[in-house]
Amino acid sequence: MTKTLQGKSRSSGRITLAAVADHAGVATMTASRAISHPNMVSQALRDRVDRAVAELGYVPNRAARALASAHSNVIVVLVPSLSNAVFTEVLGGIQDALDADDYQILIGNTRYSDAEEEKLLNIYMQSNPDGLLLSGLTHSKRVQKMLATSQLPIVSMMDMSSDPAQPSVGFSQSQAGYAMTRYLIDKGHRRIGFIAAQLDERTMRRAEGYRQAMQDAGLSDAKLEVMVSDPSTIALGAELLGRMLAQAPDCEAIFCCNDDLAHGAIYQCQRRGIAVPQQLAVCGFNDLPASAWMNPSVTTVGTPRYRIGYEAATLLRAVIKGEQPARTQIDLGFTLMARESA
Amino acid sequence: MTKTLQGKSRSSGRITLAAVADHAGVATMTASRAISHPNMVSQALRDRVDRAVAELGYVPNRAARALASAHSNVIVVLVPSLSNAVFTEVLGGIQDALDADDYQILIGNTRYSDAEEEKLLNIYMQSNPDGLLLSGLTHSKRVQKMLATSQLPIVSMMDMSSDPAQPSVGFSQSQAGYAMTRYLIDKGHRRIGFIAAQLDERTMRRAEGYRQAMQDAGLSDAKLEVMVSDPSTIALGAELLGRMLAQAPDCEAIFCCNDDLAHGAIYQCQRRGIAVPQQLAVCGFNDLPASAWMNPSVTTVGTPRYRIGYEAATLLRAVIKGEQPARTQIDLGFTLMARESA
DNA sequence: CTGAAAGCGCTTACAG
């Protein structure tokens, strides 16, 4: 019914706002208002425009809107892994927090790589995001510079920042590492091993906590550490259990830097006929769903992933909107889950 | 050094292509070419523009590019879950397949909901995507209509389409369900239960396979099915094991529609002192990492998630580029992993 | 190989 600008050479063929305005018998900019700022327009016009939108099946062009308004409504989220349940739960929290808003969430998987992080950031910056949600506090020099010059609102997730100017939501990874080690010491263990993989910043903070606790108790021994940079998997946990036992045969307890590793270590113990926790105590970190169900159930540290995502997104939105949030450092804490394995 | 159009009221303040061209002493469109179509420009100019880009720290504005070129370079991916490892592996494959291209991947989590799928699609259509990667073959009427009118290239993932015009990459869920059931029958089991959750289309196809195999063997019995629509979790597997045993106490083997459920069922058996597989055989579906390591290790169906994502993305790219792919139906098959639990 | 001009589809001050 409506004469759209079909003749024009470069038209995409899609229904435009102009066509909607035409159909509703109003000016383009009035149609724009009726859609984007409904309360700036009379009820009658709003209805007419809404009807035209429905009848024509109008879909706004986000690129045009972004270009004209200088607002992309894009939020970039960078996580180090998508196969790690920890981060998919963080994403779930972000998604829920931002559900009602019209944000486009751009999810980037850095794969625990600084180079990949830089690359993704470079690409995503082209979308002119309104804000960034980053995992962790440490970034390469070049990324730091990019972030600084971008002037964009940023909220860091997972660990607490020591810089008050840098909003962060998470918990102290090192305190959690300390607490778990202390728990094992209090159980009477002296020879407590630490198994770690990936060696990302969170793992290293947990290692710091472990080392501090061991040192405070006068139990430090480099032989008790098995740390490799390979990705964490159940299979690797099984293998590292073997390495630990070869390296420190008198080991009484093992603190695995995450649950995957702990699960693998426990399965391997079962295959070798090592009773957990009687002969060897094993504990993990993160409290993945299987940890409560395995036999033995796994002693671990419960971490508020979902809430980290939710609160970080909420905080970022506030900052984007120019509000002055009461707190920009949100420590969500952790919970030691004492179960059967240690 | 360069005079940008700072005075203009609505300028974003970011470095523009015009500024780069200025800096390099060429026309804007030449700078555009040097960046987007380097081979259409002389080496000398290319170098000058490249230098200007570096010196000014120019970041292209994707919205402007999309608007002017009528190409968003956006690919929308819709998955039903981000907490299910199956789909994060699919995403990994997609990411790897498209890594070298300049596509922006928009990941949407439909949470197994038709309404959410429609909502996400509505939002993502605003970005004028070049193509869609969808999970599954069935969609609500309204989504079907949206997809049809959009005329966009679409590749369906996970199961095979019966419609040759609809490109799909995956494997036959029903055949896999049939094969696993047949395996249990061949092991000599008669009373074979089926436990399912979520009841998404893949689960229902596996159920079809189960039912067909049972019927072909003359073993059908509705009492042997326990199906609930709650999300699949280990905890639910543990619970449904109990229900199955209450409903069909003579059950000899249980086919769980996925590994999470199977793990929960096995852990529950261990707690109840039911020997697996001696007293009760239990098998799963998908071969999650834990299945190979648990004790007993879990008999299950290995599925090519990563490759599904990889091949689907590769196929979609070909279609977007207007190529005529030799095959638009790519059956990647499945592998029955016979282990200890069944 | 290089350039001047128009246009992509929206929104934003500025008027009325």
Added chain:
DNA sequence: CTGAAAGCGCTTACAG
């Protein structure tokens, strides 16, 4: 509350 015009930052035929 409503509208005419300019502009967002880029790319695309069309010339030369």
